[in-house]
Amino acid sequence: MSGNSKTGLRPPCLRTGLVLALAALCTIVASPPATAQDIKAAVLRVDYPSLLPLSRLDLPGENRGFAGARLATDDNRTTGQFMGQTYDTKEVTATADKALEAFRTLMDEGERLVVVIAESADLLAMADAAPADALLFNAASGDTTLRSARCRANVLHVAPSDAMRTDAVAQFLVWKRWNNWFLIEGSNPADQALAASYQASARKFGARITEERIFMDTGGSRVSDSGHVLVQRQIPVFTQDAAPHDVVVAADASDVFAEYLPYQLWDAAPVAGSAGLRPLTWSPTHESWGATQIQRRFEDLAGRSMTDIDYQTWLALRVIGEAVTRTSSADPAALRAYILSPDFNLAAFKGVPVTFRPWNGQLRQPILLSNGRMTISVSPQEGFLHEVSPLDTLGLDRPETECTAFEGEN
Amino acid sequence: MLRALLLSTVALSAPAYANNVFVTNEKGNTVSVLDSETWEVIAEFDAGNRPRGITIAPDGSELYVCASDDDLVRVFDPVTFKELHVLPSGPDPELFVIHPSGNPLYVANEDDNLVTVVDTKTHQVLAEIPVGVEPEGMAISPDASVVINTSETTNMAHFIDTETFEIVHNVLVDQRPRYAEFTADGQKLYVSAEIGGTVSVIDHAAETPAISKKITFDVPGVLNEWLQPVGIKITKDGSRVFVALGPANRVAVIDGETDEVIEYLLVGQRVWQLAFTPDEKFLITTNGNSNDVSIIDVESLKVIKSVQVGQQPWGVVVAPDS
Numbered sequence: 001m002s003g004n005s006k007t008g009l010r011p012p013c014l015r016t017g018l019v020l021a022l023a024a025l026c027t028i029v030a031s032p033p034a035t036a037q038d039i040k041a042a043v044l045r046v047d048y049p050s051l052l053p054l055s056r057l058d059l060p061g062e063n064r065g066f067a068g069a070r071l072a073t074d075d076n077r078t079t080g081q082f083m084g085q086t087y088d089t090k091e092v093t094a095t096a097d098k099a100l101e102a103f104r105t106l107m108d109e110g111e112r113l114v115v116v117i118a119e120s121a122d123l124l125a126m127a128d129a130a131p132a133d134a135l136l137f138n139a140a141s142g143d144t145t146l147r148s149a150r151c152r153a154n155v156l157h158v159a160p161s162d163a164m165r166t167d168a169v170a171q172f173l174v175w176k177r178w179n180n181w182f183l184i185e186g187s188n189p190a191d192q193a194l195a196a197s198y199q200a201s202a203r204k205f206g207a208r209i210t211e212e213r214i215f216m217d218t219g220g221s222r223v224s225d226s227g228h229v230l231v232q233r234q235i236p237v238f239t240q241d242a243a244p245h246d247v248v249v250a251a252d253a254s255d256v257f258a259e260y261l262p263y264q265l266w267d268a269a270p271v272a273g274s275a276g277l278r279p280l281t282w283s284p285t286h287e288s289w290g291a292t293q294i295q296r297r298f299e300d301l302a303g304r305s306m307t308d309i310d311y312q313t314w315l316a317l318r319v320i321g322e323a324v325t326r327t328s329s330a331d332p333a334a335l336r337a338y339i340l341s342p343d344f345n346l347a348a349f350k351g352v353p354v355t356f357r358p359w360n361g362q363l364r365q366p367i368l369l370s371n372g373r374m375t376i377s378v379s380p381q382e383g384f385l386h387e388v389s390p391l392d393t394l395g396l397d398r399p400e401t402e403c404t405a406f407e408g409e410n
Numbered sequence: 411m412l413r414a415l416l417l418s419t420v421a422l423s424a425p426a427y428a429n430n431v432f433v434t435n436e437k438g439n440t441v442s443v444l445d446s447e448t449w450e451v452i453a454e455f456d457a458g459n460r461p462r463g464i465t466i467a468p469d470g471s472e473l474y475v476c477a478s479d480d481d482l483v484r485v486f487d488p489v490t491f492k493e494l495h496v497l498p499s500g501p502d503p504e505l506f507v508i509h510p511s512g513n514p515l516y517v518a519n520e521d522d523n524l525v526t527v528v529d530t531k532t533h534q535v536l537a538e539i540p541v542g543v544e545p546e547g548m549a550i551s552p553d554a555s556v557v558i559n560t561s562e563t564t565n566m567a568h569f570i571d572t573e574t575f576e577i578v579h580n581v582l583v584d585q586r587p588r589y590a591e592f593t594a595d596g597q598k599l600y601v602s603a604e605i606g607g608t609v610s611v612i613d614h615a616a617e618t619p620a621i622s623k624k625i626t627f628d629v630p631g632v633l634n635e636w637l638q639p640v641g642i643k644i645t646k647d648g649s650r651v652f653v654a655l656g657p658a659n660r661v662a663v664i665d666g667e668t669d670e671v672i673e674y675l676l677v678g679q680r681v682w683q684l685a686f687t688p689d690e691k692f693l694i695t696t697n698g699n700s701n702d703v704s705i706i707d708v709e710s711l712k713v714i715k716s717v718q719v720g721q722q723p724w725g726v727v728v729a730p731d732s
Binding site: 079 | 502542544563565566582585605606607
């Protein structure tokens with residue numbers, strides 16, 4: 001992982017902006033504390049008004065994200081009992097208009113480690129309102145600009161960027177030699193951003209978009225009593241006369257149409273992206289690399305399956321727990337320095353250690369490609385090489401990012 | 411039944427220096443039996459659902475198999491391959507270690523963060539010891555004073571007193587510790603960390619056990635991420651340590667004196683667990699993704715043979731000399 005030769009040359013305690021924190025870390029490592037440490041963290045979830053999902057299987061659980069937090073806190077506590085460390089995690093929900101207020105309340109209560117489940121604008125507002133000693137963990141937003149021009153030094157991204165997810169799909173399609181794509185995108189800004197990410201991934205890995213169409217979001221209810229009758233007539237018409245293609249790629253961040261595509265297309269083609277073969281950090285069917293163990297632990301605790309958001313929240317709190325275990329510190333700056341260092345690595349049921357990109361605070365992780373019933377494949381795909389880590393073939397690599405807030409890191 | 415009868419005949423007529431080698435097939439739900447003289451598969455018998463960890467009583471009288479999806483340990487007659495009885499294990503047993511006297515059995519329960527101690531004679535649970543998250547690897551010191559458990563998400567080796575069943579030490583190791591093995595003199599403990607990619611050498615002679623060295627691996631042409639140490643076996647004289655490197659398809663050979671890697675041996679795919687023949691002439695490796703076992707000549711450090719077994723071989727144990 002330490003492919004950058006600069007790492008070895010720079011004295012570790014001279015990083016700009018972190019001198020004090022690191023001085024503290026050095027002291028702590030030299031002499032582990034004799035007294036018990038209490039590690040406080042919070043999970044702040046912003047609930048936005050939303051329509052019902054297209055599939056009943058995607059109905060959001062009341063404790064969406066929080067169940068993952070409870071499991072992580074249990075895991076951290078079990079380890080903590082051997083280390084003289086206790087863990088406490090506060091769970092807070094807020095509506096979109098009260099998001100910043102809820103964040104400020106947490107700060108007033110002395111919370112400094114906060115896992116945020118929110119859209120990018122709200123996350124940015126919190127990051128900019130945070131006191132200097134707070135550290136935020138993005139467990140939800142895939143907005144790639146948060147890892148580039150709009151990055152913040154006090155935000156670490158456990159959720160993968162949209163670019164990581166679209167690269168994961170692109171690698172698999174290229175590995176299959178399905179190089180000609182029919183891109184169908186939604187009409188909302190989030191859908192357009194996702195479509196742009198698929199276009200960038202196609203360019204990056206040498207696929208061609210032979211046809212591109214926009215599926216207009218005209219509003220209306222998601223479900224009607226005999227909806228499939230209309231869908232069966234609409235979708236073939238919408239997709240007819242497309243240029244030759246191997247696969248349909250759906251960019252539907254708003255969950256308006258993608259689930260209607262499989263089996264309803266004019267041409268016989270597989271679907272990937274927002275439906276069909278989907279790029280996920282977690283799936284209830286994932287079983288490899290010991291994953292069955294955490295699935296069972298989660299199901300016992302929550303009485304339901306583990307979702308992407310639960311996993312990302314679990315992972316954010318496990319990142320904190322692992323950094324606390326290794327540094328014997330609860331200081332956010334010391335934890336951040338360790339998390340971004342080459343020494344940090346964490347097992348996360350993905351077969352390889354997950355680590356952080358020191359240039360933009362993004363967690364590296366493999367992406368599952370799932371059809372909802374099975375894990376079809378896991379990206380990065382074999383044969384996509386990188387000088388530092390195969391995981392860096394997914395998402396923004398060091399030369400591509402416009403993030404400067406992390407300069408001075410490894 | 412016919413197969414079993416046939417087999418017992420073979421076993422009886424086999425030369426004294428041949429030992430039965432038992433391999434659990436995780437996906438095939440069977441145990442394959444090999445003859446250590448001919449290296450031929452001489453039998454395959456049903457072993458419950460998802461058989462993984464396997465061990466044998468020191469006197470060779472009983473064969474123990476973790477039937478992970480049945481949530482119990484199945485006990486077989488090592489000669490007739492008949493199931494004798496089952497032992498309670500707690501949910502999802504994966505690995506265990508048997509006391510040098512043959513009793514009790516210490517079982518890691520991944521789902522409940524417990525080590526379960528089971529009496530092999532009365533079939534009763536003697537104790538349940540809370541440990542870290544996802545207990546996995548198990549070892550017992552040669553003097554039987556300490557049992558080691560490794561916890562995969564807590565990333566520790568827990569030292570459990572066999573008299574009091576209390577944890578007396580914890581040593582933090584690297585990510586996802588899978589397997590622990592003592593040297594025969596009990597001075598050193600080796601712990602593999604699958605995702606961390608290291609083997610920690612713990613000084614067990616010191617007053618407080620501590621890591622004295624971390625062994626790392628490097629195979630030209632193999633991605634670092636694939637160097638995932640799992641099973642460990644050490645020669646009785648402590649001179650050679652063998653470490654299965656999982657998806658790297660290699661077994662690392664380590665000098666037990668310097669704890670430096672001296673060689674990598676190419677074996678089958680996803681090499682998982684290891685076992686010596688009692689004379690330590692041969693080391694058997696289970697290769698989960700190529701459905702075979704590799705036989706290593708320990709003296710010459712050459713892979714001399716690979717033998718097809720059942721689906722996804724996982725664990726291996728060799729019967730002691732009778």
